[in-house]
Amino acid sequence: xxxxxxxxxxxxxxxxxxxxxxxxxxxxxxxxxxxxxxxxxxxxxxxxxxxxxxxxxxxxxxxxxxxxxxxxxxxxxxxxxxxxxxxxxxxxxxxxxxxxxxxxxxxxxxxxxxxxxxxxxxxxxxxxxxxxxxxxxxxxxxxxxxxxxxxxxxxxxxxxxxxxxxxxxxxxxxxxxxxxxxxxxxxxxxxxxxxxxxxxxxxxxxxxxxxxxxxxxxxxxxxxxxxxxxxxxxxxxxxxxxxxxxxxxxxxxxxxxxxxxxxxxxxxxxxxxxxxxxxxxxxxxxxxxxxxxxxxxxxxxxxxxxxxxxxxxxxxxxxxxxxxxxxxxxxxxxxxxxxxxxxxxxxxxxxxxxxxxxxxxxxx
Amino acid sequence: xxxxxxxxxxxxxxxxxxxxxxxxxxxxxxxxxxxxxxxxxxxxxxxxxxxxxxxxxxxxxxxxxxxxxxxxxxxxxxxxxxxxxxxxxxxxxxxxxxxxxxxxxxxxxxxxxxxxxxxxxxxxxxxxxxxxxxxxxxxxxxxxxxxxxxxxxxxxxxxxxxxxxxxxxxxxxxxxxxxxxxxxxxxxxxxxxxxxxxxxxxxxxxxxxxxxxxxxxxxxxxxxxxxxxxxxxxxxxxxxxxxxxxxxxxxxxxxxxxxxxxxxxxxxxxxxxxxxxxxxxxxxxxxxxxxxxxxxxxxxxxxxxxxxxxxxxxxxxxxxxxxxxxxxxxxxxxxxxxxxxxxxxxxxxxxxxxxxxxxxxxxxxxxxxxxxxxxxxxxxxxxxxxxxxxxxxxxxxxxxxxxxxxxxxxxxxxxxxxxxxxxxxxxxxxxxxxxxxxxxxxxxxxxxxxxxxxxxxxxxxxxxxxxxxxxxxxxxxxx
Numbered sequence: 001x002x003x004x005x006x007x008x009x010x011x012x013x014x015x016x017x018x019x020x021x022x023x024x025x026x027x028x029x030x031x032x033x034x035x036x037x038x039x040x041x042x043x044x045x046x047x048x049x050x051x052x053x054x055x056x057x058x059x060x061x062x063x064x065x066x067x068x069x070x071x072x073x074x075x076x077x078x079x080x081x082x083x084x085x086x087x088x089x090x091x092x093x094x095x096x097x098x099x100x101x102x103x104x105x106x107x108x109x110x111x112x113x114x115x116x117x118x119x120x121x122x123x124x125x126x127x128x129x130x131x132x133x134x135x136x137x138x139x140x141x142x143x144x145x146x147x148x149x150x151x152x153x154x155x156x157x158x159x160x161x162x163x164x165x166x167x168x169x170x171x172x173x174x175x176x177x178x179x180x181x182x183x184x185x186x187x188x189x190x191x192x193x194x195x196x197x198x199x200x201x202x203x204x205x206x207x208x209x210x211x212x213x214x215x216x217x218x219x220x221x222x223x224x225x226x227x228x229x230x231x232x233x234x235x236x237x238x239x240x241x242x243x244x245x246x247x248x249x250x251x252x253x254x255x256x257x258x259x260x261x262x263x264x265x266x267x268x269x270x271x272x273x274x275x276x277x278x279x280x281x282x283x284x285x286x287x288x289x290x291x292x293x294x295x296x297x298x299x300x301x302x303x304x305x306x307x308x309x310x311x312x313x314x315x316x317x318x319x320x321x322x323x324x325x326x327x328x329x330x331x332x333x334x335x336x337x338x339x340x341x342x343x344x345x346x347x348x349x350x351x352x353x354x355x356x357x358x359x360x361x362x363x364x
Numbered sequence: 365x366x367x368x369x370x371x372x373x374x375x376x377x378x379x380x381x382x383x384x385x386x387x388x389x390x391x392x393x394x395x396x397x398x399x400x401x402x403x404x405x406x407x408x409x410x411x412x413x414x415x416x417x418x419x420x421x422x423x424x425x426x427x428x429x430x431x432x433x434x435x436x437x438x439x440x441x442x443x444x445x446x447x448x449x450x451x452x453x454x455x456x457x458x459x460x461x462x463x464x465x466x467x468x469x470x471x472x473x474x475x476x477x478x479x480x481x482x483x484x485x486x487x488x489x490x491x492x493x494x495x496x497x498x499x500x501x502x503x504x505x506x507x508x509x510x511x512x513x514x515x516x517x518x519x520x521x522x523x524x525x526x527x528x529x530x531x532x533x534x535x536x537x538x539x540x541x542x543x544x545x546x547x548x549x550x551x552x553x554x555x556x557x558x559x560x561x562x563x564x565x566x567x568x569x570x571x572x573x574x575x576x577x578x579x580x581x582x583x584x585x586x587x588x589x590x591x592x593x594x595x596x597x598x599x600x601x602x603x604x605x606x607x608x609x610x611x612x613x614x615x616x617x618x619x620x621x622x623x624x625x626x627x628x629x630x631x632x633x634x635x636x637x638x639x640x641x642x643x644x645x646x647x648x649x650x651x652x653x654x655x656x657x658x659x660x661x662x663x664x665x666x667x668x669x670x671x672x673x674x675x676x677x678x679x680x681x682x683x684x685x686x687x688x689x690x691x692x693x694x695x696x697x698x699x700x701x702x703x704x705x706x707x708x709x710x711x712x713x714x715x716x717x718x719x720x721x722x723x724x725x726x727x728x729x730x731x732x733x734x735x736x737x738x739x740x741x742x743x744x745x746x747x748x749x750x751x752x753x754x755x756x757x758x759x760x761x762x763x764x765x766x767x768x769x770x771x772x773x774x775x776x777x778x779x780x781x782x783x784x785x786x787x788x789x790x791x792x793x794x795x796x797x798x799x800x801x802x803x804x805x806x807x808x809x810x811x812x813x814x815x816x817x818x819x820x821x822x823x824x825x826x827x828x829x830x831x832x833x834x835x836x837x838x839x840x841x842x843x
């Protein structure tokens with residue numbers, strides 16, 4: 001089913017006889033396997049409102065991300081949380097949608113500086129499991145009117161309701177950017193250097209380690225030049241530093257393209273940066289890692305079927321982003337939570353989707 | 365403002381309830397005499413007062429859990445209270461409630477500069493969080509104007525903002541984790557030093573839930589390194605509309621100031637008489653502040669001033685020294701106090717899309733004429749967060765009601781312009797009955813369903829946020 005209007009979406013859900021498998025552009029098949037009739041939001045498409053002077057954009061959920069980005073680009077603005085494009089990593093094709101970005105709380109390297117998708121989501125319209133059309137939040141940047149269901153919907157992967165429209169905060173594009181690259185650091189040294197940079201007043205908007213360690217700054221040209229020198233001084237104890245202005249570097253880091261052409265399972269681990277060295281040291285030798293968010297986000301490629309959580313002895317959570325259907329059926333994709341949080345989450349699902357038909361079981 | 369009739373069954377059991385609370389807390393932590401509970405009869409919305417049944421001041425998460433368990437078992441409503449600075453009546457008691465104050469929960473539990481967070485007990489004041497990390501040149505960004513007094517517990521409950529959220533966001537964008545107690549006494553942790561949730565974003569749901577879902581006892585907060593410097597510029601215009609257009613142009617130009625503050629003529633004149641900041645004679649005034657190293661500030665301010673010059677300003681004044689910067693901020697920071705000197709006032713915080721600013725200001729002016737009440741406007745212009753201050757005379761019979769009626773008109777106007785009832789103060793009791801103007805019944809129903817999950821008996825701060833008639837069946841069922 002591909003409803004063309006919010007009302008059609010509501011009718012489709014209200015009259016559903018069994019479980020539904022909700023997708024946007026279908027480029028992010030993340031989650032436990034779902035059985036059900038297909039329901040795509042890709043027919044709900046188009047930018048409803050864009051006010052550059054108010055830094056806000058409102059679009060129907062099925063609007064392609066590319067269309068949003070093109071509109072913003074024409075006003076020299078952007079989605080500052082740098083949503084990851086999962087296509088290379090997950091081997092999918094098609095057009096990622098803005099609803100999919102919100103439903104998955106999809107963010108990129110700049111999350112460490114400006115917040116995640118959830119921090120830029122201002123409002124949602126959605127249809128709950130009973131077919132009821134509901135709205136929450138709005139299109140203004142400060143809004144504490146009633147409960148914040150926008151955050152709840154963001155990252156709920158279509159299990160609480162099907163998004164029909166989202167409203168997002170956007171930000172100006174910087175005049176320029178530059179990246180400092182540090183070579184040959186161990187994980188511990190790299191995290192230490194990234195923490196020093198992120199704890200400086202020099203407004204770092206990316207801190208990642210692939211093989212080398214990369215630190216990004218953005219802004220007006222004179223300011224970037226000034227901060228570049230300051231950061232070089234700050235990090236002078238970590239060996240040779242080179243400077244690049246390669247924008248593709250950060251797309252590659254955010255989209256984890258380094259792990260695209262492997263047949264490993266891919267885990268996404270969120271921890272305190274200072275726990276990264278211990279987490280990585282405890283992994284089997286057969287694993288490869290890539291760090292983002294100053295070490296707070298670790299991408300791990302493991303041999304198929306490995307339970308990464310078995311060696312994870314630090315606080316945080318690990319999501320199995322890519323694996324075979326069998327592995328995803330055997331290992332929960334989303335990190336198990338404490339019993340109280342689990343009970344509250346189940347309680348919410350029962351209220352939002354009383355028949356349990358929306359992407360049932362996707363999040364566990 | 366109507367409040368529900370207190371539950372006679374609870375009132376009649378006061379001595380047993382106090383006794384049970386005394387059995388789980390030190391004697392001094394249970395406040396129950398008529399004269400002592402009076403200290404908790406209102407918050408910063410002082411027009412409404414009601415002494416609670418009693419008040420408790422637990423000093424640990426375990427004591428909070430014990431209190432909530434007692435109240436849960438005995439069917440007693442609980443109103444959580446941070447420092448009582450709510451402008452929306454978020455901590456207003458009912459006669460049948462136990463006030464749960466966080467004043468004794470004020471410890472710093474952990475500071476972690478490598479991972480850039482601090483973990484505090486929730487009764488700690490906003491400013492003292494920054495105070496705890498200042499020696500390392502770090503700060504906690506959300507800065508509500510009550511920051512000297514207000515508690516993190518209240519900031520989390522109301523998702524408080526401040527003048528600098530254009531760049532740094534509000535509480536929810538700076539909150540990494542909480543330890544909280546549910547109404548039945550269950551203690552749980554959500555989030556922590558890491559980013560984002562493993563499953564559903566319950567942290568985002570709890571922040572801003574006005575103490576209706578649980579009592580937060582500890583918070584993990586993001587801390588940031590202080591910028592090298594900051595400098596404000598003052599811009600005076602002869603027209604609100606022009607000032608509004610200037611704000612939009614600054615934002616579109618790609619500069620992101622940390623603050624853009626707006627004041628209208630009434631506020632400018634009143635604060636000038638009171639604080640003598642040396643503000644120019646004009647109809648609209650903007651204070652724009654940028655941050656960074658001196659060279660970075662120069663570059664950004666040059667761009668901002670160039671934009672301002674295109675809007676025919678009456679005066680542009682750049683701070684050349686810290687003293688001049690302080691003088692620019694002086695008037696803005698004393699605005700509420702200055703208005704308070706000349707009149708009683710009600711402060712609203714409806715938020716609108718920046719593009720609607722001229723229309724909304726014009727309409728507020730018309731309403732002011734219609735109702736015969738003066739209105740001063742001072743607000744965070746960058747994010748459209750208005751703060752109309754409606755002046756009234758508390759000693760004049762009917763004036764408060766007139767003021768409230770006009771306030772309701774203004775808030776409806778904000779909603780109709782594409783905005784919302786409240787940008788940072790919260791709904792509390794003040795905007796409770798206007799919720800149905802912003803939300804359809806289905807929108808409210810699903811929010812109330814969330815409360816059903818966290819607090820099935822509707823004992824936590826039950827008479828707030830939702831229109832009384834809308835929440836009535838749930839509250840009655842709980843009795």
